[in-house]
Amino acid sequence: MLQFNQISKQFGGLKVLQDVSFTVPQGGIFGMIGPNGAGKTTVFNLLTGLLRPTGGQIVFNGKDLGAVAPHKITELGIARTFQNIRIFKEMSLLENVVVGMHDHLDYGFAGLLFNLPGFRDAEAKARERARELLSWVRLDHKAHLLAESLSYGEQRRLEFARALATEPKLLLLDEPVAGMNPSEKTELMAEIVNIKQRGFTVFLIEHDMRFVMGLCDRIAVLNFGRIIAEGTPDDIKTNPEVIEAYLGKEEA
Numbered sequence: 001m002l003q004f005n006q007i008s009k010q011f012g013g014l015k016v017l018q019d020v021s022f023t024v025p026q027g028g029i030f031g032m033i034g035p036n037g038a039g040k041t042t043v044f045n046l047l048t049g050l051l052r053p054t055g056g057q058i059v060f061n062g063k064d065l066g067a068v069a070p071h072k073i074t075e076l077g078i079a080r081t082f083q084n085i086r087i088f089k090e091m092s093l094l095e096n097v098v099v100g101m102h103d104h105l106d107y108g109f110a111g112l113l114f115n116l117p118g119f120r121d122a123e124a125k126a127r128e129r130a131r132e133l134l135s136w137v138r139l140d141h142k143a144h145l146l147a148e149s150l151s152y153g154e155q156r157r158l159e160f161a162r163a164l165a166t167e168p169k170l171l172l173l174d175e176p177v178a179g180m181n182p183s184e185k186t187e188l189m190a191e192i193v194n195i196k197q198r199g200f201t202v203f204l205i206e207h208d209m210r211f212v213m214g215l216c217d218r219i220a221v222l223n224f225g226r227i228i229a230e231g232t233p234d235d236i237k238t239n240p241e242v243i244e245a246y247l248g249k250e251e252a
């Protein structure tokens, strides 16, 4: 579904990514791990068009993303969540998800302005779908509460529903369990498996080794801007270079 072909990225003299190649297959959960500053967020920023690579090619469903503008990349079916949660706290959960959908509603500016029947239909459908997405993350019973009333773990789940509102083919999760307690992490794992079972492809970057090992079908390990291993959790766990680079010699 997604290929990075020999991607490099430099900021001035700083080589953040070098010759990075990997493939995210359709339908599974793909994880990228690596120490702080390894370049993981840069991978997502390149993928969503926020940054452009210095060299190499990113191909999504056969399309070269080279010259595609960020909003067009969303239209192609890529959505992301962020390390620091980005939801509208003063809006209800339902409104948060509907807003995430708006680019995809097809009623035009006139419809919005004059409250035409087409607009009202589209709004009703959007709210129905938003409720469904909230139920996927077990928040439908709170649909009319303000997002600020949610716990941290719930806010993360709302962010998922918002990202899914754009009907992505590929969902990017940037450190989804950052700041969560163990029980919130376990719940979130179940939710991500759920999302996979509904046919979405998930690509996540994460520090939490246990979480990644327990969840992902395939994992790539980034270290100092290079991929040092790619494979199943078992391949990764036993790879000496990974153990040394990621866990440190002592733990090895």
Ligand SMILES: Nc1ncnc2c1ncn2[C@@H]1O[C@H](COP(=O)(O)OP(=O)(O)OP(=O)(O)O)[C@@H](O)[C@H]1O
Pocket: 011, 014, 016, 034, 035, 036, 037, 038, 039, 040, 041, 042, 043
């Ligand atoms: N816009 C930028 N300009 C200059 N340097 C940058 C920029 N963005 C990232 N970097 C540098 O690139 C390197 C990789 O950063 P990146 O955020 O991709 O790493 P990361 O693996 O996501 O780290 P973390 O796990 O801490 O989020 C770091 O040294 C960072 O300082």
